[in-house]
Amino acid sequence: MNQYVFGVDVGGTNIKLGIFELPNVKLVKLTDFPTPNEHQDTAIFDAIVLNMQKVCEELGTTFDHVKGVGLAIPCPVIGGCVDICANVGLNDLNIEESMKLRLPKHMKVAVGNDASLAAFGENKELKTPYENAVFYTLGTGVGGGLIINGKLIEGKNGAASEFGHMKVFDGFEGEVCGCGKNGCLEQIAGTKGIFRLMKQYSILEKTVVDLNDLTVKRIFDAAKMGDGPALKTVNRVANVIGESAANIAMIVDPEVFIIGGGIAASGKFLLDKIIESYQKNARYKTIYTPIVLASLGNKAGAFGAAHLVKDRL
Amino acid sequence: MNQYVFGVDVGGTNIKLGIFELPNVKLVKLTDFPTPNEHQDTAIFDAIVLNMQKVCEELGTTFDHVKGVGLAIPCPVIGGCVDICANVGLNDLNIEESMKLRLPKHMKVAVGNDASLAAFGENKELKTPYENAVFYTLGTGVGGGLIINGKLIEGKNGAASEFGHMKVFDGFEGEVCGCGKNGCLEQIAGTKGIFRLMKQYSILEKTVVDLNDLTVKRIFDAAKMGDGPALKTVNRVANVIGESAANIAMIVDPEVFIIGGGIAASGKFLLDKIIESYQKNARYKTIYTPIVLASLGNKAGAFGAAHLVKDRL
Numbered sequence: 001m002n003q004y005v006f007g008v009d010v011g012g013t014n015i016k017l018g019i020f021e022l023p024n025v026k027l028v029k030l031t032d033f034p035t036p037n038e039h040q041d042t043a044i045f046d047a048i049v050l051n052m053q054k055v056c057e058e059l060g061t062t063f064d065h066v067k068g069v070g071l072a073i074p075c076p077v078i079g080g081c082v083d084i085c086a087n088v089g090l091n092d093l094n095i096e097e098s099m100k101l102r103l104p105k106h107m108k109v110a111v112g113n114d115a116s117l118a119a120f121g122e123n124k125e126l127k128t129p130y131e132n133a134v135f136y137t138l139g140t141g142v143g144g145g146l147i148i149n150g151k152l153i154e155g156k157n158g159a160a161s162e163f164g165h166m167k168v169f170d171g172f173e174g175e176v177c178g179c180g181k182n183g184c185l186e187q188i189a190g191t192k193g194i195f196r197l198m199k200q201y202s203i204l205e206k207t208v209v210d211l212n213d214l215t216v217k218r219i220f221d222a223a224k225m226g227d228g229p230a231l232k233t234v235n236r237v238a239n240v241i242g243e244s245a246a247n248i249a250m251i252v253d254p255e256v257f258i259i260g261g262g263i264a265a266s267g268k269f270l271l272d273k274i275i276e277s278y279q280k281n282a283r284y285k286t287i288y289t290p291i292v293l294a295s296l297g298n299k300a301g302a303f304g305a306a307h308l309v310k311d312r313l
Numbered sequence: 314m315n316q317y318v319f320g321v322d323v324g325g326t327n328i329k330l331g332i333f334e335l336p337n338v339k340l341v342k343l344t345d346f347p348t349p350n351e352h353q354d355t356a357i358f359d360a361i362v363l364n365m366q367k368v369c370e371e372l373g374t375t376f377d378h379v380k381g382v383g384l385a386i387p388c389p390v391i392g393g394c395v396d397i398c399a400n401v402g403l404n405d406l407n408i409e410e411s412m413k414l415r416l417p418k419h420m421k422v423a424v425g426n427d428a429s430l431a432a433f434g435e436n437k438e439l440k441t442p443y444e445n446a447v448f449y450t451l452g453t454g455v456g457g458g459l460i461i462n463g464k465l466i467e468g469k470n471g472a473a474s475e476f477g478h479m480k481v482f483d484g485f486e487g488e489v490c491g492c493g494k495n496g497c498l499e500q501i502a503g504t505k506g507i508f509r510l511m512k513q514y515s516i517l518e519k520t521v522v523d524l525n526d527l528t529v530k531r532i533f534d535a536a537k538m539g540d541g542p543a544l545k546t547v548n549r550v551a552n553v554i555g556e557s558a559a560n561i562a563m564i565v566d567p568e569v570f571i572i573g574g575g576i577a578a579s580g581k582f583l584l585d586k587i588i589e590s591y592q593k594n595a596r597y598k599t600i601y602t603p604i605v606l607a608s609l610g611n612k613a614g615a616f617g618a619a620h621l622v623k624d625r626l
Contacts, residue, residue: 076597076598083598084597132468132469146564146565148461148462148466149461149462149464151462153461153565153566154566155445155562155565155566155567155599156445156566156567156568156599156602157566157597157598157599157601157602158566158598159562159563159566159596159597159598159599160564160565160566161563161564162563162566162596162597163563163564165563165596165597166560166563166564167556167559167560167594179596179597180596181594181596184596243480246480247479247480247560248564249468249472250472250474250475250476250478250479251459251473251474251476251479251561251564251565252459252466252468252473252564252565253466253467253468253469253470253471253472253473253475254468254469255469281480281494283472283475283478283492283493283494283497284389284397284470284472284475284478284492285389285396285470285472286468286469286470286472288470289469289470
């Protein structure tokens with residue numbers, strides 16, 4: 001009989017749940033369902049277990065054949081615990097224990113930060129995983145993952161690879177980032193930051209983009225067509241990402257930078273601009289470090305969560 | 314009969330050479346001699362071997378009882394090799410092989426970057442070494458060391474922990490840093506940068522410091538006495554170091570920052586200002602990460618080199 005693990009990616013609006021066959025962590029089925037928006041500190045776990053059961057039934061298997069569950073959570077995670085979670089109501093909680101309580105004793109639970117696990121998943125799914133890699137997740141927020149000597153780095157406070165909160169500019173007057181400070185990469189390269197830049201550049205120059213109905217995709221599409229404010233916006237976003245990557249190279253000097261997340265879906269157009277900025281800013285031989293697009297798309301977190309728990313079996 | 318390793322720290326003006334007793338890497342004797350300034354790619358190695366022999370004679374021992382030599386080199390080192398060395402004439406050279414050629418076959422050679430090895434030495438000499446630590450070396454240049462999961466991180470190009478070349482400001486117009494770029498931490502917090510700031514602030518405000526005979530110590534001493542331009546200089550230096558550390562925390566989130574190097578000898582005065590800037594800039598729980606002074610002083614590189622080769626025996 002086949003053996004399985006689940007990989008679950010908890011997002012602010014949706015939860016992605018994948019069942020993976022062991023030993024190769026082969027994706028069998030991926031589903032998603034809305035994130036419960038009340039009593040999240042219990043309802044999220046209940047919903048996950050319910051959906052795990054559903055998936056097992058559909059595949060004609062049971063929890064007896066499930067070895068474990070990996071959870072990707074959108075906040076700093078340390079030792080299976082969350083302290084402050086800006087995106088879902090999981091504050092001051094031992095996630096690992098909360099999940100274990102609801103599952104048979106034989107099932108292992110492993111928990112990690114979603115961006116870190118996306119990095120881990122991307123890397124594990126490569127033919128030859130990198131030993132040292134830096135992964136950016138560009139989306140509503142800007143996160144990342146750091147792999148050193150083959151291991152995912154959490155940091156002392158679970159704050160390793162929080163690239164979105166590197167200070168990259170002087171900050172917007174009278175404003176603060178979600179982290180409580182100012183001048184963060186996320187304030188420019190996160191969705192809200194991109195919208196702000198677009199509106200700002202549109203004061204001085206005409207745009208074809210409807211400023212009352214902004215999406216990142218519309219801005220990037222307009223930029224590709226040469227729209228002035230949209231192009232300035234994308235250039236500024238790429239510039240700060242490239243600059244931040246050049247600084248990361250002076251700290252961990254990775255083999256590769258991998259760019260993932262929703263915004264990265266705009267593909268080579270953004271990537272080329274990031275590379276241009278990176279090469280302008282990179283020092284020494286780090287100028288040659290490749291920057292590539294991630295390939296798993298929004299499945300990366302579920303893959304990473306599955307690999308995490310598999311590695312701990 | 315006792316067994317030994319040598320730890321050698323090659324600097325631009327002096328070479329420090331220590332002999333350490335195994336198995337505890339206990340320093341027996343530390344000497345230094347001037348760095349040969351001609352034909353450095355051969356003369357440096359010859360001088361090291363000669364001085365190793367001298368030290369052995371003085372201690373009544375021979376190379377038969379020396380297990381290995383560790384070398385700390387002031388440039389990026391990868392796999393025992395140096396590509397470009399800004400500070401001594403050791404370009405495009407396999408340092409490990411050059412040293413081995415001059416020694417009996419039983420002796421192991423290990424090579425690393427001086428700032429990284431200083432970090433490694435500081436850490437190894439602690440009662441309980443840290444598993445994850447960031448070490449700044451503040452001197453003529455600004456370097457550093459990064460220890461993750463107990464291991465010294467070199468990076469793909471030997472450029473890991475080159476903190477002095479993180480971009481921390483827009484750069485000085487019409488100038489470049491030693492690395493070829495502009496806006497580097499070292500351009501402010503390195504000796505040359507400190508002198509430049511001091512001169513700049515002294516245009517607008519009177520100082521007691523003789524601007525024609527600057528030393529870092531004089532500037533720091535004047536700052537302690539409340540001298541305006543000197544205080545502004547120290548504040549600016551501490552500010553950028555604190556800011557850069559806050560960014561490093563968002564990348565590797567270490568257990569501790571350790572500040573070493575010649576400039577760190579100014580002690581708590583600078584340290585307190587760095588901590589103030591760090592805490593103003595740090596995000597999440599990394600605000601509580603301790604920043605402490607190194608304790609081995611200018612012996613750290615030799616200690617680190619000795620520990621490196623000992624670990625490889």
